[in-house]
Ligand SMILES: O=P(O)(O)O[C@@H]1[C@@H](OP(=O)(O)O)[C@H](OP(=O)(O)O)[C@H](O)[C@H](OP(=O)(O)O)[C@H]1OP(=O)(O)O
């Protein structure tokens with residue numbers, strides 16, 4: 001990056017989350033990712049540089065090891081002219097969604113991360129003008145806690161995402177409950193995965209975005225966003241999936257295009273395209289916990305039809321979903337088992353605050369940090385060392401529960417197979433593809449008490465409202481059947 005020649009007019013607003021804001025270069029396939037902070041909570045330039053460097057190191061030394069190098073793009077920290085950042089910030093302000101404006105872009109340090117633009121990632125040696133489609137999925141936690149420390153019975157039956165939906169709708173974050181359940185997506189069962197992806201398309205929330213040539217064409221910003229329009233989406237997608245235009249428009253066409261998209265994404269998600277080092281993923285955590293979430297409409301409908309619960313995860317070991325799930329499962333104890341261990345570390349730090357550095361609470365996230373994560377024992381010997389290992393594993397697991405997967409698809413010619421790039425076929429087309437993972441910032445140590453409180457809030461809200469409603473419905477049905485029996489007796 002030629003920092004002396006930075007021109008804000010060459011960059012455009014691309015997107016943002018809770019902690020960072022991304023701008024994309026108009027011509028080149030790069031983005032700048034800036035940190036955001038609440039007003040009046042500014043950090044020093046040195047702190048910001050260190051924070052960004054920690055993100056890069058964590059990606060390189062930990063996430064690449066767990067997920068494989070092809071999936072992880074760590075980028076680098078860059079220093080930018082302050083005038084450029086100031087002008088850029090002014091330029092993009094009007095495009096930011098209102099719900100994200102509670103935090104300001106860091107314009108004071110001049111530091112940012114420079115990363116490949118994963119929505120335009122070139123997967124194949126194609127001409128610049130070749131169109132590219134990109135689907136971003138934030139799949140969230142794909143398992144139900146198996147820890148014996150869990151006290152709320154509900155947590156063994158319903159996954160956190162499905163429970164959290166009710167609280168999110170009640171607080172106005174989203175308009176309606178999604179039918180998406182992460183356990184369906186992570187199931188490896190094609191039918192369940194199709195259902196999960198269709199549900200994401202129906203109610204995208206912040207779990208699904210679609211980009212065409214780097215531009216966002218589908219996804220919502222907040223509860224005020226307009227309702228998703230499938231026919232408009234199908235209009236964008238049709239040239240990708242039906243290039244010879246042999247399909248009339250209308251609801252039939254929309255359904256056909258959406259079906260193609262869902263099938264292609266499922267195939268890509270099940271592909272183990274990573275040719276990373278042999279040493280990746282040394283976790284080997286076996287499938288644990290229930291394989292279905294009782295709140296998922298898919299499993300509910302199976303139960304209603306009296307069918308068995310589907311087979312346990314059939315995810316191929318090389319695929320990114322499998323690897324992500326393994327890292328998520330580093331949360332071996334659940335927040336309920338973890339919180340007392342966090343308190344043990346806290347007590348130790350109160351007594352020996354100078355030890356914070358040695359314990360690597362705020363980095364460096366190096367090889368030694370990674371090696372300690374591989375200790376999967378759950379036998380508590382009462383030491384601070386044990387507590388610390390579980391705390392760090394929990395932070396890594398939480399990171400994997402909140403990351404996003406980017407799938408870039410680029411149409412390729414029928415006979416193009418020489419480049420050894422992975423190719424996925426659809427009914428009428430073929431795509432070179434790449435899969436990447438983003439937002440791999442290690443969750444802060446300080447967020448653990450918040451996680452503990454939030455967990456209680458989610459479960460209590462779900463138990464009180466949803467279960468109470470379910471029970472009321474059940475008892476009505478029971479009463480009805482009793483009445484029915486009575487009538488029968490009379491006859
Ligand atoms: O707690 P969750 O599951 O709601 O996840 C938060 C996300 O909400 P979501 O449920 O995905 O809408 C939340 O996403 P949004 O801001 O809601 O888009 C953040 O990703 C947050 O992470 P961080 O605090 O910015 O590091 C996420 O917080 P962490 O729990 O991952 O720290």
Ligand SMILES: Nc1ncnc2c1ncn2[C@@H]1O[C@H](COP(=O)(O)OP(=O)(O)OP(=O)(O)O)[C@@H](O)[C@H]1O
Nearest residue numbers: 015016017018019020022115116117118119438439
């Ligand atoms: N390398 C990239 N290439 C293309 N788009 C990107 C890239 N990195 C981030 N984005 C886009 O910017 C959005 C926000 O980025 P990111 O998820 O990293 O923000 P965040 O604030 O860390 O998120 P969270 O709310 O989960 O904490 C992403 O959802 C994605 O659409």
